[in-house]
Amino acid sequence: xxxxxxxxxxxxxxxxNRPTMTGIPRVAMVQGEIPEHRLAAVYSPMINLIxxxxxxxxxxxxxxxxxxxxxxxxxVDLPAVGAVHPSDEGAPYLAVSLxxxxxxxxxxxxxxxxxxxxxxxxxGFSVAPVTEELLDAWVRMLRLMDRPNDVPALAPxxxxxxxxxxxxxxxxxxxxxxxxxxAALSRIGVTIRWIxxxxxxxxxxxxxxxxxxxxxxxxxRHFKAVTALSPLQYQKRIxxxxxxxxxxxxxxxxxxxxxxxxxxxxxxxxREYARFFGLPPSKDSRRIVQALQSEPA
Numbered sequence: 465x466x467x468x469x470x471x472x473x474x475x476x477x478x479x480x481n482r483p484t485m486t487g488i489p490r491v492a493m494v495q496g497e498i499p500e501h502r503l504a505a506v507y508s509p510m511i512n513l514i515x516x517x518x519x520x521x522x523x524x525x526x527x528x529x530x531x532x533x534x535x536x537x538x539x540v541d542l543p544a545v546g547a548v549h550p551s552d553e554g555a556p557y558l559a560v561s562l563x564x565x566x567x568x569x570x571x572x573x574x575x576x577x578x579x580x581x582x583x584x585x586x587x588g589f590s591v592a593p594v595t596e597e598l599l600d601a602w603v604r605m606l607r608l609m610d611r612p613n614d615v616p617a618l619a620p621x622x623x624x625x626x627x628x629x630x631x632x633x634x635x636x637x638x639x640x641x642x643x644x645x646x647a648a649l650s651r652i653g654v655t656i657r658w659i660x661x662x663x664x665x666x667x668x669x670x671x672x673x674x675x676x677x678x679x680x681x682x683x684x685r686h687f688k689a690v691t692a693l694s695p696l697q698y699q700k701r702i703x704x705x706x707x708x709x710x711x712x713x714x715x716x717x718x719x720x721x722x723x724x725x726x727x728x729x730x731x732x733x734x735r736e737y738a739r740f741f742g743l744p745p746s747k748d749s750r751r752i753v754q755a756l757q758s759e760p761a
Contacts, residue, residue, distance in 0.1 A: 468599035469533060473515050475606040476560050483561075486609050488619050490563040493606075496556040501712070501752045503546035504741070506660070506705055509564040509642060510538050511630055513594060513602060517557035518549045521589070524692030528591055535598070536591040537630065539564070539638040540653050541660055542691060543701035560602065562626060570643035572627055590635055598629040651676045652690045655683075659695065663702040664726035669695055703727065704740050711749035712756075718745045 478484070479495035482502060486493060507521075513535040520529050521536075523544045530536050532551065548557040605622040608615050631639050641647035655672040672695055673683035687695050703725040710721045722733035722745075737745045 468596065468603050469515065471603050472513075472560070472599065472606060473558060475603070475609065476515055476558055478609075479558065486606065487612055488605060488608055488615055490565065490623070491560065491605060491619075492563075493558075493560045495558045498546075498548050498557070499752075499755060500547070501708070501755075503548070504544075504705065504708070505546075506541055506543045506702060507538050508541055509566075510561050511564065511626065512536050512538070512559055512561040513598075515558040515560065516555045517551045519546060519557065519559065520549075521546045523589065524688075524697065526692040528589070530591050533594050534591050535594050535630075536589060537635040537638045538589045539642050539649050540589075540656050540690060542589060543693075543698065543705055560606065562623065564639070564642060566643050568623065569627060569639050572624055572631070573640060573643055576628075576631070590638070592634045595629065595633065598626065598633070601625040601629055649690060651678070652687055655687065655695070656691070656698070659699050660702060663699055663706065664724070666726075667696055667699050699726075700736060701740070704737055707733070707737065707745070708741065708749065708752075711745055712752050714753075721745070 476493045476495065479493035481494065481496040481498050483492045483494055485491075512519075512530070514530050514532050516532050518529060518531045520527055521544050523542050528536070550556050601622055605619065605626065608619055608622070627639060630636060638649065641649035642653070644650055655675050658672065658675065659667070669680055669683065672687075673680045676683050676686070678686060684694065687693075687698070691698055693701065707721045707725045710716055710724065711718070715721070716724060718734060719730040722730040725733075727733040734744055737748070741748050743751065
């Protein structure tokens with residue numbers, strides 16, 4: 465495993481301290497210290513492989529730590545707060561990721577025997593140790609960065625193999641449920657997508673439960689099992705993260721942004737913002753803008 469891991473580290477060493485595109489569809493990499501505001505975000509479904517250092521992710525009240533030579537799968541859009549850490553030897557954090565497309569997963573599943581899936585109470589994110597076979601597929605994928613003419617022909621095959629290796633592992637059911645319309649994660653995922661697209665709209669739990677074909681009480685339980693958040697908490701996190709991006713971009717003051725993301729009270733918005741991010745909206749956005757201005761071009 466050390467040979468493949470060493471080569472992956474060498475290939476990904478060209479990454480920056482923000483998601484760095486590789487020229488390969490859906491494949492990105494990142495390295496070094498990453499500002500806190502970039503790690504507080506809505507994370508899309510992905511497979512993320514930690515090559516060096518570690519990462520902590522907090523969703524709701526759950527916190528996971530991912531160390532080198534482990535990977536995590538996120539199967540639904542989740543608002544999370546993260547932090548990255550160098551290795552014990554001081555080497556910078558380094559990771560690669562593959563954004564998941566349900567259609568690609570479904571196409572692969574059509575060629576495989578149908579196994580048993582996860583249950584309604586399973587989380588939408590988890591971690592597992594990497595295998596030699598999975599590392600080998602990742603190495604061949606990242607080698608394509610130096611052979612761009614080979615990307616159209618070979619990247620789909622390597623992506624398919626990465627997905628297949630994950631399907632064989634302990635988190636495989638999460639990929640299966642992404643592509644199965646009637647599966648637990650897929651049913652909750654429908655409501656998650658609706659909240660993301662309509663986060664400024666008042667939440668009607670009855671309507672969301674109907675979308676998921678669940679009773680209201682069951683929907684609450686299953687939604688929190690998958691996301692670690694209640695539907696209302698999920699919506700608030702989406703609103704606050706979007707509000708932060710608007711404030712950083714200078715697209716309004718605290719009051720206008722509060723109403724723009726769906727709050728009916730600027731005071732309540734400021735209170736919940738400070739509780740989530742640790743500072744009032746104006747101070748937090750000013751701190752981030754100053755930090756961005758001091759970054760190298």
